[in-house]
Amino acid sequence: MLIRTVAHEFLRRQGLTTIFGNPGSNELPFLAELPGEFRYVLGLHEGAVVSMADGYAQATGRPALVNLHAASGSGNAMGALTNAVYSRTPLVLTAGQQVRSAIGLEAMLSNVDAAQLMRPLVGWAAEPATAADVPRSLAQAVFEARLRRRPSYLSVPYDDWTAEADANTAAVLDRDVERSAHPDPAQLDRLVAELQAARNPALVLGGDLDTDGLFDEVTALAERMGADTWGAPSLFRLPFPNRHPLFRGVLPAGIAPIAQALEGHDLVLVLGAPVFRYHQHEPGDLLPAGTRLVQVTDDAEAAARAPMGRALVTDPGAVVRALLKALPEPPEQPREYTTPATPAQPRSDDVLHPEQVFAALRDTQPADTRYVVESTSTSRAWWRQIDLRRGASYFWPASGGLGFGLPAAVGVALADGDRPVVGVIGDGSANYGITALWTAAQHRLPVTVVLMRNGTYGALQWFADLLGTPDAPGTTIPGMDFTTIAEGYGVTGVQATDLDHLRALLAEPTDTPRLVQVDTESTRLR
Structure with a gap:
């Protein structure tokens, strides 16, 4: 099944069977083999095309589909498009693009930086990164126009339309x-x-x-x-x-x-x-x-x-x-919370397994503790050991960008002094936000930072294994002592020497910031 076939069927199911346009060569592969119920309304200039679609959409109360010719047709449409923007008309604008291999060469009829061309007039604009993503992107253009009540814009390289769809492409139809x-x-x-x-x-x-x-x-x-x-x-x-x-x-x-x-x-x-x-x-x-x-x-x-x-x-x-x-209420039954597994053991006596660290936190910290976690390679170990039963107990970097954890732990502690705050921070991420320790010291915040030191970017090494690139440089960071760094910022820093010492340190209450450094085993493969 071709990408074009899936796109036509999606448009049919969405009721977008009337197409307003003035076609050029880039648009022909999309328009080929249109099902019989489709209607093509030809306009002799793109300004007229958009205005016709604008009136049609306003009269029907439904989105209307517009097919423009690359950059030149898109540019011709802009004057009329301003009317659609301020009437909040849900137009779905599609534009033909050169074949993918020719765009970077700026061959004739290439739409350079196509999505940027139509901003800020449209509410959403894109060009799919792959042919397989064209139907989903077309669906997003339709839904964005409908939800935002504003035109959306999708540029599609014309060789994408005749590419073969993969097994997941048809999911967009429903x-x-x-x-x-x-x-x-x-x-x-x-x-x-x-x-x-x-x-x-x-x-x-x-x-x-x-x-x-x-x-x-x-x-x-x-x-x-x-x-x-x-x-x-x-x-x-x-x-x-x-x-x-x-x-x-x-x-x-x-x-x-x-x-x-x-x-x-x-x-x-x-x-x-x-x-x-x-x-x-x-x-x-x-x-x-x-x-x-x-x-x-x-x-x-x-x-x-x-x-x-x-x-x-x-x-x-x-x-x-x-x-x-x-929904009907079920018979009342007592909750029987699951018991964490026995913590995994390290392969060396010189370090602790992350599960041992997280079990120690679970056993020593109050039940209402707020945890800010940025130790990305130890997530599996974290969920195997931790026990969180209250809302607002867990915070994690939403975009995956390092540098959230330490400053966020300080921010959480500043916002709420009624609940304990623990930052669980990997040594790879700590350096991105290490200056937050100074702020914690200045405000005398009772925040505990558990610094998990394994001398690596653990998540990066996991990805290196996944991608078959184990020899990639820049994945190790040996030789850092965060206790000394913490002291320089005015925060007490202590190295946990073994599991009993770690548990004793964590069990001690604190009314000022502290950093507990613990050497841990890399768990990227476990």
């Missing part, structure tokens, strides 16, 4: 996105019916829920549904107690392992999270066969760009509360 300030009864009735009809539903919960203070309510919803519950991949806040018997962990951030994790679930309800924030490239099916997905989010852009599933753009909290009222 996409739908609805928006509501508050979910209306019909939307809720549909969602309740889907959940009640599901044989084995699952919940995927995003950090937005914890940000909005919904920790207890989503816990109650999971119990009401009796559903396996996951944290969304690339989780930056924890919206659910991780030792709850329904919690299945944080989803991995790869396409294939997510599908594997969700195997056996016929319906997946994603609340307050994108679908999905992938990281490592592990291709595969987007979802298991027979699995449907419904996303509820107030992030219109996240809903528009998702590659699969149905989305409802509304307040997730309102949906959670409505579902709690609509």
